[in-house]
Amino acid sequence: MSDLTNAATSAPRVTVIGTGYLGATHAICMAVLGFDVLGVDVAEDKVDRLNAGEVPFFEPGLPELLTKALDSGRLRFTTDYAEAGAFGDVHFLCVGTPQKPGSNAADLTYVESAVSALAPHLNRRSLIAGKSTVPVGTAARLAGLVRELAPSDEVELAWNPEFLREGFAVEDTLRPDRLVFGVASAWAEEQLRAAFGPVIENGTPVVVTDLPTAELVKVAANSFLATKISYINAMAEVCEATGADVQQLAQALSYDTRIGGRFLRPGLGFGGGCLPKDIRAFAHRAEELGVGQAVAFLHEVDAINRRRRERTVDLVRELAGGSLSGVRVAALGAAFKPDSDDVRDAPALDVARMLQEGGAIVRVYDPQAVENARRAYPDLEYATSTFDAARDADVVVLLTEWNEFREVDPNALADVVAHRRVVDGRHALHAEGYRAAGWEYRALGRP
Ligand code: NAD
Numbered sequence: 001m002s003d004l005t006n007a008a009t010s011a012p013r014v015t016v017i018g019t020g021y022l023g024a025t026h027a028i029c030m031a032v033l034g035f036d037v038l039g040v041d042v043a044e045d046k047v048d049r050l051n052a053g054e055v056p057f058f059e060p061g062l063p064e065l066l067t068k069a070l071d072s073g074r075l076r077f078t079t080d081y082a083e084a085g086a087f088g089d090v091h092f093l094c095v096g097t098p099q100k101p102g103s104n105a106a107d108l109t110y111v112e113s114a115v116s117a118l119a120p121h122l123n124r125r126s127l128i129a130g131k132s133t134v135p136v137g138t139a140a141r142l143a144g145l146v147r148e149l150a151p152s153d154e155v156e157l158a159w160n161p162e163f164l165r166e167g168f169a170v171e172d173t174l175r176p177d178r179l180v181f182g183v184a185s186a187w188a189e190e191q192l193r194a195a196f197g198p199v200i201e202n203g204t205p206v207v208v209t210d211l212p213t214a215e216l217v218k219v220a221a222n223s224f225l226a227t228k229i230s231y232i233n234a235m236a237e238v239c240e241a242t243g244a245d246v247q248q249l250a251q252a253l254s255y256d257t258r259i260g261g262r263f264l265r266p267g268l269g270f271g272g273g274c275l276p277k278d279i280r281a282f283a284h285r286a287e288e289l290g291v292g293q294a295v296a297f298l299h300e301v302d303a304i305n306r307r308r309r310e311r312t313v314d315l316v317r318e319l320a321g322g323s324l325s326g327v328r329v330a331a332l333g334a335a336f337k338p339d340s341d342d343v344r345d346a347p348a349l350d351v352a353r354m355l356q357e358g359g360a361i362v363r364v365y366d367p368q369a370v371e372n373a374r375r376a377y378p379d380l381e382y383a384t385s386t387f388d389a390a391r392d393a394d395v396v397v398l399l400t401e402w403n404e405f406r407e408v409d410p411n412a413l414a415d416v417v418a419h420r421r422v423v424d425g426r427h428a429l430h431a432e433g434y435r436a437a438g439w440e441y442r443a444l445g446r447p
Helices: 022-033 044-051 061-074 081-087 109-119 137-148 169-176 186-195 197-202 213-244 247-255 277-288 296-319 347-357 370-376 385-389 410-416 429-437
Strands: 014-017 038-039 075-078 089-093 126-131 157-160 180-183 206-209 329-331 361-365 397-399 421-424 440-443
Touching: 014 022, 014 169, 014 385, 022 038, 022 061, 022 075, 022 137, 022 169, 038 081, 038 157, 038 397, 061 169, 081 109, 081 137, 081 206, 089 109, 089 347, 109 137, 109 157, 126 137, 126 186, 126 370, 137 157, 157 180, 157 186, 157 213, 180 397, 186 197, 206 213, 213 247, 213 296, 213 410, 247 277, 247 296, 277 296, 296 347, 296 440, 329 347, 329 385, 347 361, 361 385, 410 429
Parallel strands: 014 038, 014 089, 038 075, 089 126, 126 157, 180 206, 329 361, 329 397, 397 421, 421 440
Antiparallel strands: none
């Protein structure tokens, strides 16, 4: 494997517009790979923190790389679009595309305003490469906007969807499974090949395609992953009605190499800033295009996923004896997945909220996400450790499968709770260990 550093001296200068989870990671990694990089964001505090060497969110390995990149002199951050236009040969667009309030559609206002702010400063040949996840057809529309607003008529637009996973963002950026280049010309392909030179030299496969295919690859990938998760959770529902064990079912399925075990873990289901809003926006866009029926199953995928949250609340209620009123619940986990502090559409917090609405007294603990959780759900109580959350609890419910929670000694935990009752919302705890320590152990889809 070749050394992943040292972009060629003719390497393009790169801007990264939008420095959130995706953009900050991309900007930092590009600088570490040897490119000169300017990160751009409208959030001044974020820009200040990044310039000061502080990653504004939790991502393993990223703070060290930010320090390295800043020390190299190849990375800085600004709020100034004129500076970005003058600096960059390739402009990566990484702003958010959340769900539109009151609709399943993607909110494209951030993408549109970023392009509208950048394009008037593009006086020379350059490439805008979209990385944000967008509905198919967006790139073509944005290309029209660029033609209207850019002083140079040599500015092109490409789409380069991003597949990084929070928690593994550095590794996924430096050594992705694949790169997808949606381009309208050989020149645009050349620019992207130059911008990813060190990654391509390392053996990463590149798929070169047109704009709509590149846009679709991303939502097709996320739809597949969401479907796989909801598939095994649908099996969990059937298991619950029959007394079968979905964990053993999943294990047996996983040995079939045509199926494989990844994304086949039953439990509380998916959340976060990508999967839920991406499948909804995809279904919405397909309906607009008159092919809604082709992906109508995504509505069911979403519905199965939501039912897991309700069913987790039911399990806590059942364990508590039929009512949540006044029941003290220790909620372990707030982030939408381990190794992240991201609480966007987090199943854990949704369950905590529903438990509280049902009358329970809920104390939430998460190794990294308490601050974000408190901002999103100020009415929940927060604890400073697993044992602090569990003190005098009537039921402990595991909602995010951090290693810290897997490693808890059930005997030690038993000493602080009021009742030894645990709901394992992620199939992450050692059931036999808990039962041996005198706990009533329940998990979705298991007898
Ligand atoms: P985020 O909310 O963390 O970051 C978005 C950033 O864009 C924020 O810092 C915001 O201040 C900034 N911004 C908004 N408007 C701007 C503008 N006009 N100019 C400059 N900056 C602006 O979101 P994210 O999780 O990084 O996601 C960004 C995009 O990447 C989304 O389309 C998402 O679906 C996609 N994506 C995310 C991930 C992930 O794991 N987070 C993975 C793959 C793809």
